[in-house]
Amino acid sequence: MSDAFALLGKQIDVQISGKKTFKGILTDLSTDILVLFNGKQFLYFPMLHVHRFNLSTEIDNEIKNPMESPMMEDMASISYRKTLMSAKGVFSAIHVAGHIPLHGYITNVFNDYFAFYSPVYKMMYVSLHHLKWLTPYNQNATPYTLSKESFPVNPSDVPMLRSLEDQLKKNAGKLVVFDGGEDPMKIGMLKKAENNLVELKTANGDHVFLKLSHIKTVYMP
Template identity: 35%
Template sequence: MYHIWQGDQKEYVTVSLLGDQLFKGIIFDSGSDIIVLFNGENFIYIPVSHIEYIVADTPDTEFAGPTNSPVIPLDDNKKNLSFESILKEAKGIYQELCVINKKYVYGKVLEVMEDYLVFYSPVHKKIYIPKKHIKWLIPYTPDELPYGLSEREFNWKQTEEGFKANFEQQLEVLLNKLIVLNMGEKTHHIGKVKSINGKMLELKTAKEKRTFVNIEHIQTIQCV
């Protein structure tokens, strides 16, 4: 099937993401499960799983294509571009990353595991993020850092810490530790991990209440 972004002539489009979020621009490249949109300023890497629809559109003002290559390298053979390959290439690059429900983190990917990322933010510190909840990422240019920080101010100290292969195994490491789920958007998302039973994570909250959270709906985890 022919798609509007597959020709050499890049059409201007509107991309609607689940949750009433829109991006406008040209689809610079695409793979089986990701598109790379240029919106006139940034390259935006969007997993197809979060796209509701794409429609051909007309820009409101004069629109110029990119003058520079994407910060995250794309596949020259046009065969192997995928969300997974982009995440691996994004390791160590400063970026904006959006998670479901409009949670934004700014920093860089430290590790790419089977089904989750280890991300470092100067604000939130180390964060575990399941890949399926990543809505998009936007890399900074090489001369930019989040919050205008310098490399020294960014203050990441490399450790020899190892990470488990998948998200559920990594949760086991957090037993009896104080964590924040989903950026602490609800009070019962903050507590000490007491147990993991199947798909349920048991927390003891500040008021000593036992709370069970569905692991499938954990979008981010911060260790306190």
């Protein structure tokens, strides 16, 4: 990636999965994470979802070099996992599926997923393979301007297992909502999780089998 590093500090265009494009100043880069400053915030893009990036041909003069340093400035080498670990306890927006961001806090990072606490949805599990980008907010910001006493940043002491499949196995028999619940076939009673397949029983009693690797988020009401 030696030639790509020549773009550091310059304004670039980035296209990610879904043909969504962003413009900003490239502030950091590694084999698995790209950091962009859009003039207001730092955006962290896992390279898994970056389709292309290039020097901007049309410069946006409203985007200035950041006055503050990105979250990961003290790290000798940036990486996707280190970024998530550094973001623990920092109020952030994450973009996974659809067009609506989720606001809250990363509480734990595991082998193939991370635990995310949202004041709206409470505890959620998010696949590491499906996070499109992460935007940390100001250190003093809180979700929906709630007081810090209104909710715990580390809301659960319940032990979590290292893989998402094992965590789902542990919660068999509970109601579950996958990927925000936009698809009624992804809402139901969790029956089983094994061999990269998840079995659900939907509201009308149908049995549905979902491929675990395509599940983006997990929420248990």
